[in-house]
Amino acid sequence: MTVSSPRVAVCARVFPESLATLEAAGFSVHAHHGDSALQGDQLVAWANGADALLVSASSRVDAAMLDQLPTLKVIANIGVGYNNIDVAAATARGIAVSNTPDVLTETTADLAWALMFAAARRISESERWLRDGQWKSMALDGWLGVDIQGSTLGIIGMGRIGGAVARRAMGFGMRVLYHNRTALPAEDTPGVTWVEKETLLKEADHVILVVPYSPATHHLIGANELALMKPTAVLVNIARGGVVDDVALAHALQSGQLGAAGVDVFENEPNIAKELLAAPNAVLTPHIGSATKRTRLGMVDLAVTNLLDWQAGNALRNSVNG
Template sequence: MSRVYLTRPLPDAVLARAYELFDEVEVREETAPLKIGQMRAALTLYDGVLPTLGDMFSAEVFRDAECPRCKVLANFGVGYNHIDVAAAKVAGVMVTNTPGAVTDATADIAMTLILMSARRAGEGERLVRSGQWAGWHPTQMLGLHVTGKTVGIIGMGRIGQAIAQRCHHGFGMKVMYYNRSEKDLPFDAARADTLHDLAAGADIVVVAVPGGADTHHLIGADLFAAMKPSAHFINIARGDVVDEATLIAALEAGQLAGAGLDVYEHEPKVPDALRSMENVTLLPHLGTAALEVREAMGLMAVENLRAALNGETPPNLIA
């Protein structure tokens, strides 16, 4: 008898597969993150749980969970910094994720933000909707021409490389990157020795690192101070990778030309200062928000659940 818990509504194709594979499936209809009591209960009531971003399975959640019924947390998403993997392992709970399925969609959102920020698309759209657009003229809303510029990518994993490919092949951009190790890439790309060097040399800086303790506030005042006043800053990684207060200060001081954000430090709260700036493009965490992508993520997570509950090694086991 297998009993699983899906902590959010999921696409129909994913639900159908879950109902096909497991004896009992409970789908939580709320979209807000689980509370600590709900997470603790889930560990005792279900054989497997499919959580996602915001479900903070911290060490505290696992503290009294000795030999829980739950054997696997099959995370819906590639990022798993909301799960204390070490604490889960001690409790005997496997953790999996959904790599690969999110790569292209997230890279596409990075390109959306690059273009929207550089070409002032959000500002222009608001102008038209306001009814105050007076018509075309030669100096109207001049932005940054992206083609041929230099993109600096922080983090050169799957998503960073997908962004680099789009920038290089689609827009003839020069690629710089900052990464712990050198990457063998199928196009010219210069590895920066420091974040300062990358920021100083790039016209567009894109953050594509995983979340977690190692990258918390990786991006702050020093990087923004090193950027060109004409440069744009893009974040499609995790919100707390950026010290949001320093980003706001840099934008207010004119240290950079604009920013495009899909994630926020205290999501879903977005500071009034960011919402009020015309040169900031704000998206509601749309990185993987395409039906076929969310279906692929869900089916991958369900397969991780199935494998774990059948005594197999899940295909995307983290620990």
């Protein structure tokens, strides 16, 4: 059954054209235009009386909040990951939840490579040194990084983004290892080899994490795992905060146990562990894996499309309720 004139609470600043699409479809749009996505009590107050919720990954929606939003029927999350939403609690209350897969795959894979290059070639460190006015002469043994070409890449999480990362590696003549809980069919993973996680960590020169966050992947990479890696290795996390023990990573970087890291996602973001901020061999970006105009607009538009599905009485094309 089609739902007419539903009220949607938009809890993060999105593109005007996306809001116009909702309004043209008959939604009553309550749009937040601030720099930061709404959180906690502010989100609940903003969404009071709403039928639909449009949120980004920065907004946590838990069971206690859902109890205060009795009119809510659908949540469209802008992002592939949805650990910011208590999906089980939403499902129990009859609330549909959707995400936005596929549209950000290639852009996020690009950032994984950008972080790997920047960390491996010490770009952030050397740029800070240059800007500080310390460049007085050239030294043959100065700012030595590690090679990408011909090295071994390990990918933990061979899903859509992991596959896109692996495809890029072929052009650099890399040996590519991957680890999932179970090996994928060989025809689906040409040119890459499944290995146990411990083997991957020991053999890879560069490790990229692309797993979803769950209790099973919390601190998937901690002190014990970092100790298995080469002292010259580069670790890149574009997965989710909490997949890596950030403090343990900082200690490994500062002690020389690990060569460098590129990190786009953090535990308790936007609050970053002070130990990690102090590690000069860490390249840190503020969760920008999907941050191009085309991709972010595509994500918001897909979230809007899921709301239009719900409004029309159709199944959400990207439902995560299970």
